[in-house]
Amino acid sequence: MEARAIQRTVRQSARKMRLVIDLIRGRVVPEAYAILRFSKKLAAKQIHKVLKSAVANAEQRAQRANEALDVDRLRVKYAVVNEGSTLKRFTPAAMGRGTPILKRTSHVEIRVASEPAPAAKASPGAMPRGKANPGATPRGKKPKGKARAGKPAGKAAASARKGSK
Numbered sequence: 001m002e003a004r005a006i007q008r009t010v011r012q013s014a015r016k017m018r019l020v021i022d023l024i025r026g027r028v029v030p031e032a033y034a035i036l037r038f039s040k041k042l043a044a045k046q047i048h049k050v051l052k053s054a055v056a057n058a059e060q061r062a063q064r065a066n067e068a069l070d071v072d073r074l075r076v077k078y079a080v081v082n083e084g085s086t087l088k089r090f091t092p093a094a095m096g097r098g099t100p101i102l103k104r105t106s107h108v109e110i111r112v113a114s115e116p117a118p119a120a121k122a123s124p125g126a127m128p129r130g131k132a133n134p135g136a137t138p139r140g141k142k143p144k145g146k147a148r149a150g151k152p153a154g155k156a157a158a159s160a161r162k163g164s165k
Contacts, residue, residue: 001069002077003058004111007050009084014106017043017081021108029055029074029112047108051076054110069114078111 010017020043024032029051036048055071062069084105090098 001058001062001065001067002111002113003054003061004078004109005050005054005057006107006109007046007053008107009105010046010108011103011105012043012046013104014081014083016041017047017106017108020044020047021079021081024051024076025079027076028072028115029076030072032076047110050108050110051112054112058112058114073115074112075115076110077113078109080109082107082109 020036020039020041023035023039024047027035032051033048036044036051055074058074059069059071084107086105087103089101089103091101093099
């Protein structure tokens with residue numbers, strides 16, 4: 001089950017909102033709620049409202065489709081903050097000039113999706129994850145030594161190739 005919520009023209013700059021939205025992207029909903037609740041940023045309050053709305057939308061969609069939905073299994077699948085329209089104002093400055101003030105707004109979009117049910121336990125003969133090939137070198141690293149595996153190096157190798165023809 002997937003649902004989304006969008007809040008438009010939030011009176012805070014997108015740059016400040018992105019600092020908070022990056023903290024919850026990809027997290028489980030209860031964990032995201034906890035992060036937002038204890039964040040000192042003002043943006044956390046607005047993002048919390050949008051997340052709460054997205055979860056409520058998922059519940060309603062599941063109810064309409066007559067499906068079971070566990071809110072604790074929802075995950076923040078997609079979370080972005082885009083720039084909204086900028087309110088342009090002017091304040092008086094020296095020598096009769098006016099200095100522009102840009103009051104920035106932003107649009108917040110959050111999508112939540114339910115995780116698949118946990119898979120059954122692996123068979124006892126299966127290899128543990130992470131150590132597929134213990135003798136392999138790390139990615140991008142070359143083996144140390146003069147000659148690499150299967151290739152002779154240097155002038156001796158070139159003369160050996162010529163002589164073999």
